[in-house]
Structures are given as structure tokens and as C-alpha cells.
Amino acid sequence: MVAVVDLADVSIVRGQATLLDEISWRVDETDRWVVIGPNGAGKTTLLQVVSAQIHPTSGVAGLLGEVLGTVDVFDLRPRIGLTSAALADRIPKSEPVHDAVVSASYAVLGRWREDYDQLDHERADELLDQLRVGHLAERTFGTLSEGERKRVQIARALMTDPELLLLDEPAAGLDLTGRESLVRTLSELAQDPYAPATVLVTHHVEEIPLGITHALLLKQGRIVAAGPLEATLTAENLSATFDLPLSLTSEAGRWSARAL
Numbered sequence: 466m467v468a469v470v471d472l473a474d475v476s477i478v479r480g481q482a483t484l485l486d487e488i489s490w491r492v493d494e495t496d497r498w499v500v501i502g503p504n505g506a507g508k509t510t511l512l513q514v515v516s517a518q519i520h521p522t523s524g525v526a527g528l529l530g531e532v533l534g535t536v537d538v539f540d541l542r543p544r545i546g547l548t549s550a551a552l553a554d555r556i557p558k559s560e561p562v563h564d565a566v567v568s569a570s571y572a573v574l575g576r577w578r579e580d581y582d583q584l585d586h587e588r589a590d591e592l593l594d595q596l597r598v599g600h601l602a603e604r605t606f607g608t609l610s611e612g613e614r615k616r617v618q619i620a621r622a623l624m625t626d627p628e629l630l631l632l633d634e635p636a637a638g639l640d641l642t643g644r645e646s647l648v649r650t651l652s653e654l655a656q657d658p659y660a661p662a663t664v665l666v667t668h669h670v671e672e673i674p675l676g677i678t679h680a681l682l683l684k685q686g687r688i689v690a691a692g693p694l695e696a697t698l699t700a701e702n703l704s705a706t707f708d709l710p711l712s713l714t715s716e717a718g719r720w721s722a723r724a725l
């Protein structure tokens with residue numbers, strides 16, 4: 466099995482604060498991980514490391530067979546697809562949806578390509594169809610609903626055919642219909658054997674799609690538990706992660722939690 470992410474004792478320290486504390490974590494190429502933890506646990510910081518946005522203060526971060534700090538991050542970033550609220554804010558409201566997807570390589574490389582070839586345009590259209598927003602290709606990004614924007618962002622993240630897909634709270638801000646619809650699409654993606662290794666960050670077990678294989682529970686920069694989903698996502702571990710006695714149920718592959 467090839468490791469896509471291989472962190473060994475990775476810490477991130479900012480001033481007096483330890484954002485990540487000796488994290489060791491391996492993601493293999495067929496894995497689909499969910500990272501769960503309360504506000505401030507370090508989830509976004511962890512994604513910043515594995516998207517080659519920041520370097521560890523200490524420890525070793527292996528990414529796609531390279532070691533962060535010994536390789537040009539501009540070579541690594543096109544191999545990683547990332548969606549986050551911060552990145553979405555950088556898509557101009559006036560940008561047509563098709564262009565927002567086809568220009569993904571510009572976003573990761575910081576380099577504008579004068580012309581995209583026909584295959585790029587076809588791939589962008591296929592991805593928009595796959596994410597069920599093909600009919601919105603001619604609309605501008607600013608006119609889309611929150612749920613539609615999330616889908617366009619995922620299409621954009623997949624445009625460079627990444628080896629690692631990182632989704633930071635993809636269902637945040639969606640209503641129930643929007644969430645359920647997105648979870649269904651994410652389930653298709655997670656169960657697609659040709660999809661890249663995936664890491665999905667969320668606060669809510671209800672947002673875990675079918676096809677997720679592993680879970681990492683994070684609290685105050687430390688791993689509470691990590692491993693295969695069923696063995697890791699237990700009421701005990703989740704209660705420890707959120708500092709709240711919780712009951713946890715799983716029905717037909719979907720999860721829900723509530724306070725005891």
C-alpha cells in the first residue's frame with residue numbers, strides 16, 4: 466500500500482500555542498478518512514499541513530512520497546485537491562462556473578495558462594456533471610446557492626486529477642436538503658474506486674458519507690483515536706473528543722450522535 470500522507474510526530478507551534486501536538490498519521494491511497502473534532506481542535510491546521518500550505522515546527526511530514534521542506538511545494542500542490550471556505554472566498558463572484566473549474570490549475574500553480582485545451586474543457590464539464598451542477602456551467606459563481614457552490618468547489622478540486630482530495634467542512638452552512646444531497650454525492654465519490662485518497666473534515670457525524678473507511682478524532686491538537694471507522698468511531702471515543710457524554714448510532718452506514 467502506498468502512503469499518500471505519512472506524518473511522524475508532527476507538531477505545529479505558533480507563539481505559546483501548540484496547534485498540533487506530535488501527530489503521527491498515515492493515509493493510504495485507497496483510504497477515505499473523516500477527521501472529527503470540536504472547534505479549535507486543529508482540524509484546519511492539519512489540512513494545512515497535508516495540503517503543503519504550512520511546514521511542521523517539528524516532526525516529519527511525508528506527502529505523496531516526498532518530504533515537506535525538501536521539495537518545491539509548487540510541485541506538490543497541483544497533486545492535491547482542496548476545498549475550504551477560505552478558498553471559496555477567493556473565487557470571484559463574477560467568474561462563470563465553467564471557468565472557475567477549468568482554471569483550477571491557475572489556482573494551485575499561480576500561473577495563468579493562456580488557453581486551455583479541449584480536453585480541459587471537457588474534463589471541467591464532466592466533473593460539473595458528476596457533481597450534479599452541469600446545468601449551471603454558464604452561470605456566474607456569485608449567483609449560486611451555498612450548496613451549488615460547494616459542488617463547484619469539489620469539481621474544481623478534482624480538476625487537476627489530484628492524488629489526494631481534502632474537503633474542509635464541505636456541508637457547513639447547508640440546510641437539511643442540501644446536506645443530505647451533498648452527502649449522497651460525497652458517498653458516490655467515496656465509493657468510487659478511481660477517486661483519490663480523501664480526507665473530509667467535519668464537526669458532525671451526520672455528515673459522514675458512505676464509503677468513508679477511517680476516522681481520526683482530534684482534540685486540542687492531539688489524536689484521541691485513529692483507525693478503521695467502525696472500531697474508531699465509538700460513543701466512548703466521540704464523548705472523549707467532545708468532552709460530552711454522547712450516544713452514537715449507525716443505521717445503513719449513516720451516523721448520528723446526541724447528548725446522553
Ligand SMILES: Nc1ncnc2c1ncn2[C@@H]1O[C@H](COP(=O)(O)OP(=O)(O)OP(=O)(O)O)[C@@H](O)[C@H]1O
Nearest residue numbers: 479480482484502503504505506507508509510511
Ligand atoms: N497563528 C496562530 N497563533 C495562535 N493560535 C492559532 C493560530 N492559528 C490558529 N490558532 C489556534 O489553533 C487552534 C486550532 O485551530 P484550527 O483552525 O486548526 O481548528 P479547527 O479544528 O479547524 O477549528 P474549527 O472547527 O473551529 O474550524 C485554535 O484554537 C486557533 O485559535
